[in-house]
Amino acid sequence: MxxxxxxxxxxxxxxxxxxxxxxxxxxxxxxxxxxxxxxxxxxxxxxxxxxxxxxxxxxxxxxxxxxxxxxxxxxxxxxxxxxxxxxxxxxxxxxxxxxxxxxxxxxxxxxxxxxxxxxxxxxxxxxxxxxxxxxxxxxxxxxxVFLRGDDDITEEIRREVVGGRFPVPLEAVRVEVHEGVATLTGHVPDTSLVPLAIRLVRSVEGVVDVRCALTGPRRRPLLEPDLVDDTEPLRPMGTRPGTAPGR
CATH class of the missing domain: 3.10.580.10 (CBS-domain)
Incomplete structure (x- = not known):
């Protein structure tokens, strides 16, 4: 099956x-x-x-x-x-x-x-x-169903979950199953799919537990902080460049 x-x-x-x-x-x-x-x-x-x-x-x-x-x-x-x-x-x-x-x-x-x-x-x-x-x-x-072999479970996870959900080569995500415990490791371009993949792996017949160590690209902050030019010392408000304070 x-x-x-x-x-x-x-x-x-x-x-x-x-x-x-x-x-x-x-x-x-x-x-x-x-x-x-x-x-x-x-x-x-x-x-x-x-x-x-x-x-x-x-x-x-x-x-x-x-x-x-x-x-x-x-x-x-x-x-x-x-x-x-x-x-x-x-x-x-x-x-x-x-x-x-x-x-x-x-x-x-x-x-x-x-x-x-x-x-x-x-x-x-x-x-x-x-x-x-x-x-x-x-x-x-x-x-x-828990008598199902680890190799059989691994093959289904790779084919039905990894191959069907992640737009990466199969080699990019490693699947290991030992005594029914499935472990996913590797790098994926979209980490938003990881929770869904975990649920799908958990639903595979014979899986006892799921361990996930998938990583993805670092997310940039939505707002970039202002860059400060630190080549010139900060001046008190109301002064012009090159003018000493109090003159």
Whole structure:
């Protein structure tokens, strides 16, 4: 994906374990254990995502087992009604959180990260325009861009940022990337472009930080100071050249 932003579709997992709404409690637990996942999307008959069941939803049954909640439907003082309902649930449809928080395969990784942070979830079902499941993206998937090699990042910065923004030969600006930290050095004719270049470099996938040491021409002051002729000593006001004061 050189020269363009990575999208969710580039890093998502295409093979997804999903549940039907009628999946039973113990079947859900067994499936999570077998596949090593902590949450699964729930699908309707057309493959559309209608909810998500997580380990936290399943644990409500265990958490309230010894509480003062009445699992027949009358929660005690320490039980939240929603938790009590989940503790009584036996199918995926009863357990799931709905509507599900989903993301498009065309979304940027930043968009997916903000959704995860905002909804406090570790993974998102990826759906097409019709809501049909096409994959799943996790926090670890979003971090894959930082596995990108330094040479690959360097080449993109030189081509897309330096070559596209500075009217100088590529050799005039040196780009070095080490462990994802990009350093720009050299001389440019217009330093007003430097802040924009830093932002563009920071947006390159895989860049961890940007260090900039670009220099440019010295700016002259807008107003030139008056030049003083220091070849002749200053005279008191009201005297003529060659006339001594007081004469």
């Amino acid at each position: 050189q020269g363009s932003q990575y999208t969710v579709g580039d890093v998502m997992t295409h093979t997804v374990v999903a549940l039907a709404g009628g999946a039973m409690f113990k079947e859900i637990v067994r499936t999570m254990e077998e596949w090593g996942v902590s949450a699964m999307p729930v699908l309707d008959g057309r493959g559309r995502v209608v909810g998500v069941v997580s380990e936290a939803d399943l644990l409500c049954k265990e958490e309230l087992r010894d509480s003062d909640a009445d699992l027949t439907g009358r929660p005690g003082a320490s039980a939240h009604p929603a938790e009590s309902a989940k503790a009584r649930a036996v199918t995926a449809e009863e357990l799931m959180n709905s509507p599900a928080v989903t993301v498009s395969p065309d979304a940027t990784l930043g968009r997916a990260a903000r959704l995860m942070a905002g909804h406090r979830v570790k993974r998102l079902p990826v759906v097409d325009d019709d809501g049909v499941l096409t994959g799943i993206v996790s926090r670890s998937d979003l971090l894959k």
